[in-house]
Amino acid sequence: MLKIAHIVNPVNAKEGSELAVAQPITFETMRQAAVSPHPTTHVHLFAIAYPEDEPVMPAGFTHLPPLTQSVLDVGRLAPPRKLPLLRHILDALYAASDADFFVYTNVDIALQPHFFTAVSHHIAAGHDAFVINRRTIPKTHTRVEDIPHMLAEPGEPHRGWDCFVFRRQAYSHYQLGDVCLGAPRVGLALLANLIAFAGNFAEFKDEQLTFHLGDDRSWRSWRPSDYERHNTRELMAVLARLERERGAFPRHTPPGAFLAKKRTLGPFYELWTRLAHVPIGWSRRLNGVIGKQ
Structure with a gap:
């Protein structure tokens, strides 16, 4: 029997906000997907949050002990935002579950019924770590009752990483530093660890397995926030440690491409990533060009 543990971090978001709309849809699609996996697969759903988030903790999930620390405990950042560290969430899952594989997804990422x-x-095919890139669907439907319509939307591919699957036994080697949720670069830090410690990693870019309502990119601005700067510093330290231990990332991998672009474009790369909505095909071609240098 293959055992899978899937964890999310609920947030008691302001009524009417994107998260407040998305989370109930995420929770319901997770419950539906968990009851219809492969007959030799068992899925256990987990949730972890701060005490003040208790009102939105989902039914049907195992609720782990509340988080007690945030990024504010490791840095002086403004304005103060109580954002959890990724390692605290995954450490809690590691302590609570003996599943063969862990799944971590952003809390605004919904699942297709056949996700698990x-x-x-993919696990049976020999992949011991992989990411599944989401599809972005229109915000035409926003209620839990509308989920059947959402599932029927083909959506558009998205370049970001927000769904991660990896072996539990590999997690003890991961180097996540103090990257926090809710700011850019947290996904790349986790992705780099999947690649570094996997025997057969895969990135599934165009599968219709997860979806997100809209693509507003509300984090874009002319100036990076304290939290983006913090995550970028932590990411660079994580990548340096991983390369010392595991060797350089090939340039065709996302961490290798990121480092190559940082070295090639310098501060212009940071500006481009915040402001330019480059079509996904152009982005992939740029990665290919830089990867050949």
């Missing part, structure tokens, strides 16, 4: 069946098939 597909995950089981």
